[in-house]
Amino acid sequence: MLFQISSKISLKMGTESNLQLKVCGLTVLEQVKELIALKADFLGFIFYEKSPRFVLNHLNPDDISKIDHRGKVGVFVNEKINRIIEIAEKANLDFIQLHGNESDDFISELRKKLNPKVGIIKVFRIGEDFNVEKFYTSVHAIQNDISYILFDTDSLSFGGTGKQFDWSLLEKIEIPLPYFLSGGISEDAIENVKMIKKQPFALDINSKFEMKAGVKDLEKIKRLYEKL
Numbered sequence: 001m002l003f004q005i006s007s008k009i010s011l012k013m014g015t016e017s018n019l020q021l022k023v024c025g026l027t028v029l030e031q032v033k034e035l036i037a038l039k040a041d042f043l044g045f046i047f048y049e050k051s052p053r054f055v056l057n058h059l060n061p062d063d064i065s066k067i068d069h070r071g072k073v074g075v076f077v078n079e080k081i082n083r084i085i086e087i088a089e090k091a092n093l094d095f096i097q098l099h100g101n102e103s104d105d106f107i108s109e110l111r112k113k114l115n116p117k118v119g120i121i122k123v124f125r126i127g128e129d130f131n132v133e134k135f136y137t138s139v140h141a142i143q144n145d146i147s148y149i150l151f152d153t154d155s156l157s158f159g160g161t162g163k164q165f166d167w168s169l170l171e172k173i174e175i176p177l178p179y180f181l182s183g184g185i186s187e188d189a190i191e192n193v194k195m196i197k198k199q200p201f202a203l204d205i206n207s208k209f210e211m212k213a214g215v216k217d218l219e220k221i222k223r224l225y226e227k228l
């Protein structure tokens with residue numbers, strides 16, 4: 001099941017790149033509106049209580065449901081299926097991003113119970129112990145249940161580390177679905193992103209574009225668009 005968003009970064013600021021952009025860890029409604037005006041493709045809201053960007057400390061699901069955008073992503077870490085479904089409905093989410101240690105069976109079960117209009121993004125966190133065979137087995141098992149893969153840097157806090165993983169891995173593995181590249185993406189990283197042979201479908205930006213956790217630096221984000 002593949003959910004494609006039609007807007008292209010080529011519509012923004014006159015650039016010709018097809019690379020899409022997800023801005024993650026949003027907590028301020030005014031900033032969300034400005035990002036929509038900039039034509040951000042995906043808006044990420046973190047529903048993980050231990051994150052410094054936990055959205056429910058700032059907005060309620062009803063606020064999020066009123067945001068008129070087709071790329072609203074809810075980020076969850078080892079959350080219960082019923083809770084994910086409840087939030088997806090209340091906040092009118094378009095995608096569920098699974099950022100924890102969710103098993104393949106969990107993902108298949110979620111897919112069965114979730115509104116079919118809501119896509120699933122499965123995160124593979126890359127650390128020193130990344131196991132390519134396990135990755136293939138898992139992707140094979142869930143590839144009909146998910147829309148996208150997202151690669152992020154592994155850490156005890158699960159995400160938002162501002163750290164890059166070793167991107168050379170992306171050249172060594174087969175990636176059967178469009179993928180988001182995440183983990184410490186900064187303005188300076190863009191030239192290196194362009195060198196990757198199997199190009200990401202989207203970039204996922206977060207802590208490198210913040211004034212403080214959950215508050216984005218929109219000037220920096222505008223500068224990033226110019227570089228894409």
Ligand SMILES: O=C(O)c1ccccc1NCC(=O)[C@H](O)[C@H](O)COP(=O)(O)O
Binds near residue numbers: 046048053099161
């Ligand atoms: O950002 C968080 O606080 C976070 C915490 C726990 C799980 C996921 C989290 N973020 C999800 C994302 O998609 C981030 O954009 C991704 O981890 C990259 O963040 P960064 O390295 O800061 O660019």
